[in-house]
Amino acid sequence: MKAAIFEGPGTLTVKDIPMPEITKPTDVIIKVDAASICGSDIHGLAIPPGQYMKPGIIYGHEFCGTITEMGDEVQGFEIGERVAINPRVRCGHCFECTHNRGDLCSNSDHYGQLADGGFSEYAKVDAGQMYHVDQNIPVDIVAQVEPLACVVSSLNKVTPSPVDYVILYGAGPIGLTFIRALKAFGVRNLIVTAKGEDRVKEAKNCGADIVVDVAKETLEDVMKANWPFKADLIIDAVGRGNILPEAQKLINPQGRILLFGLDNNARSEIAPGAFVLDEISIFGALGKDFPGALELIRNPELGLDKFITHRLTLDNIHEGIEAMRNKKACRCIVYPNGLPE
Numbered sequence: 001m002k003a004a005i006f007e008g009p010g011t012l013t014v015k016d017i018p019m020p021e022i023t024k025p026t027d028v029i030i031k032v033d034a035a036s037i038c039g040s041d042i043h044g045l046a047i048p049p050g051q052y053m054k055p056g057i058i059y060g061h062e063f064c065g066t067i068t069e070m071g072d073e074v075q076g077f078e079i080g081e082r083v084a085i086n087p088r089v090r091c092g093h094c095f096e097c098t099h100n101r102g103d104l105c106s107n108s109d110h111y112g113q114l115a116d117g118g119f120s121e122y123a124k125v126d127a128g129q130m131y132h133v134d135q136n137i138p139v140d141i142v143a144q145v146e147p148l149a150c151v152v153s154s155l156n157k158v159t160p161s162p163v164d165y166v167i168l169y170g171a172g173p174i175g176l177t178f179i180r181a182l183k184a185f186g187v188r189n190l191i192v193t194a195k196g197e198d199r200v201k202e203a204k205n206c207g208a209d210i211v212v213d214v215a216k217e218t219l220e221d222v223m224k225a226n227w228p229f230k231a232d233l234i235i236d237a238v239g240r241g242n243i244l245p246e247a248q249k250l251i252n253p254q255g256r257i258l259l260f261g262l263d264n265n266a267r268s269e270i271a272p273g274a275f276v277l278d279e280i281s282i283f284g285a286l287g288k289d290f291p292g293a294l295e296l297i298r299n300p301e302l303g304l305d306k307f308i309t310h311r312l313t314l315d316n317i318h319e320g321i322e323a324m325r326n327k328k329a330c331r332c333i334v335y336p337n338g339l340p341e
């Protein structure tokens with residue numbers, strides 16, 4: 001079968017490899033229906049890498065598929081059923097796993113990053129990583145359950161509401177997912193920063209109330225011109241360290257800052273005193289709320305299909321990666337078994 005292999009820093013190769021086989025009684029083989037390219041896939045391919053990926057693995061951690069084969073101990077699922085996949089496999093015995101923090105497992109065999117993932121025709125997953133999904137929901141939405149689960153889990157920490165004034169940094173695939181989720185949470189005042197004309201347009205399309213084109217205007221000016229006060233909630237969906245010092249100036253007393261974007265190369269200099277004086281809270285977020293995301297996608301108005309810009313075969317995956325790197329793409333969906341009709 002064909003798969004995209006992460007060969008090492010900067011190199012992703014599509015090639016033929018053997019089909020996966022059931023080796024454990026809880027193993028399941030799925031035919032991959034759709035897989036989405038994540039911003040962290042781009043970070044992982046950067047030099048130096050913004051996130052560690054294990055050389056030799058099948059890349060891609062946001063995917064869904066249809067069950068073709070199951071080990072003897074798998075219960076509650078059927079051959080032919082489409083499932084969503086949680087790529088973070090918990091080891092079960094580290095500190096996090098044994099203290100109700102398994103989402104942060106420090107020994108995780110994360111599919112598509114540290115173990116084989118979903119940019120392939122077939123994938124082997126453990127039954128414990130699978131979720132039932134409404135079979136009527138299109139595959140390009142089900143493939144996005146994983147990033148949505150991360151977004152929902154992070155929003156659960158900061159509980160956005162209709163009375164909050166919210167600033168969101170970033171209008172890439174995750175930023176746009178945040179916009180749709182924030183609207184589902186009832187947020188009415190949302191400023192989004194975007195880089196490049198395409199992304200400004202996409203952010204508006206997705207329902208951002210105000211979009212700041214950072215090449216042309218400053219966030220502070222736009223905020224002051226449009227809002228009575230500062231922001232109650234600031235979300236960083238980019239992961240550059242330079243956002244924090246600015247966020248510090250744009251937040252109301254007792255405001256919340258959510259750090260979501262991840263770039264291990266990012267650095268930041270801030271004045272911690274301001275966080276004390278204004279009782280500002282900073283939240284980091286890495287967890288995944290799959291049940292929450294699976295519930296949200298039942299509502300077609302969530303609109304995760306609004307910002308799919310590229311639909312690709314596995315052979316064309318580099319087209320999507322390049323387009324994301326150049327900020328010409330928002331959501332890129334790869335169909336390893338061929339494009340939908």
Ligand SMILES: [Zn+2]
Binds near residue numbers: 038062147
């Ligand atoms: Zn991801």
Ligand SMILES: [Zn+2]
Binds near residue numbers: 094
């Ligand atoms: Zn663990």
